[in-house]
Every structure is written in C-alpha cells, then in structure tokens.
Amino acid sequence: MSINWFKYSAPASFYSLAGKLTPIFSAIALILFVVGLYISFFVAPTDFQQSEAYRIIFIHVPAAWMSMFLYLIMAGWAAIGLAFNTRLSSMIATAIAPTGAMFTFLALWTG
Numbered sequence: 001m002s003i004n005w006f007k008y009s010a011p012a013s014f015y016s017l018a019g020k021l022t023p024i025f026s027a028i029a030l031i032l033f034v035v036g037l038y039i040s041f042f043v044a045p046t047d048f049q050q051s052e053a054y055r056i057i058f059i060h061v062p063a064a065w066m067s068m069f070l071y072l073i074m075a076g077w078a079a080i081g082l083a084f085n086t087r088l089s090s091m092i093a094t095a096i097a098p099t100g101a102m103f104t105f106l107a108l109w110t111g
Contacts, residue, residue, distance in 0.1 A: 011088050056110055064107035070100035 008014045040058035047054040074096040081089030 009086060009088055011091065014088060060107060060110040063103050063110065067100055067103035067107055070096055070103060074100060 008017055036058075041055060044055070044058070046052060074093045077089050077093035077096065080086065081093060
C-alpha cells in the first residue's frame with residue numbers, strides 16, 4: 001500500500017489533509033512547549049557564575065535557530081516554486097515568512 005504524495009501537490013487536496021492534521025500537530029507542539037519550559041525553568045540547575053540570568057539561553061538560542069531554519073526552508077520552497085512553477089510551493093513560502101519574522105523578533109528581543 002503506497003501513498004501517492006503527488007496528489008497533495010494541488011491546493012484543494014492539500015488543504016483537506018492540512019485541516020485534519022493541524023489540531024493534532026498543534027496539541028503535540030503545545031505539550032512539548034510546556035514540558036520544555038518546565039524543564040528549562042524548574043529542573044535545570046542554576047549556573048554558579050550567572051545565577052538565574054543564564055536561563056534566557058533556553059529561549060534565545062532555540063528562537064535564533066528556528067528563525068534561521070525557517071528562512072532556509074522558505075528559500076527552498078521559493079526555489080521549488082520558481083523552478084517548477086507550482087502554486088502550492090509559493091503559497092507555503094509565503095506562509096512561512098511571518099513565523100520566521102516572529103522567531104527573529106524573539107531572538108533579537110531576548111539577545
């Protein structure tokens with residue numbers, strides 16, 4: 001039993017799949033976010049030189065990595081959209097931009 005992944009390259013069929021998977025991935029992301037914050041702020045030991053001030057790295061570093069990663073993925077989708085002239089690729093690249101900007105702002109604000 002193989003899945004024809006090319007079927008989901010059309011926006012109409014992709015939106016139905018994305019609509020079904022969004023609540024599942026949102027719940028998983030929220031749970032992992034809460035667990036990560038709990039571990040970073042309550043379980044991780046205090047640094048002996050910087051005391052509690054070092055805990056900002058638990059927010060700043062992942063935000064910086066995520067912003068760079070999102071811009072790389074956005075460039076990849078934009079290149080695919082230009083090379084193959086697919087509407088969905090350009091739409092995905094456009095949808096990633098605000099999230100990348102949010103993580104960039106968070107990295108700059110905490111840095």
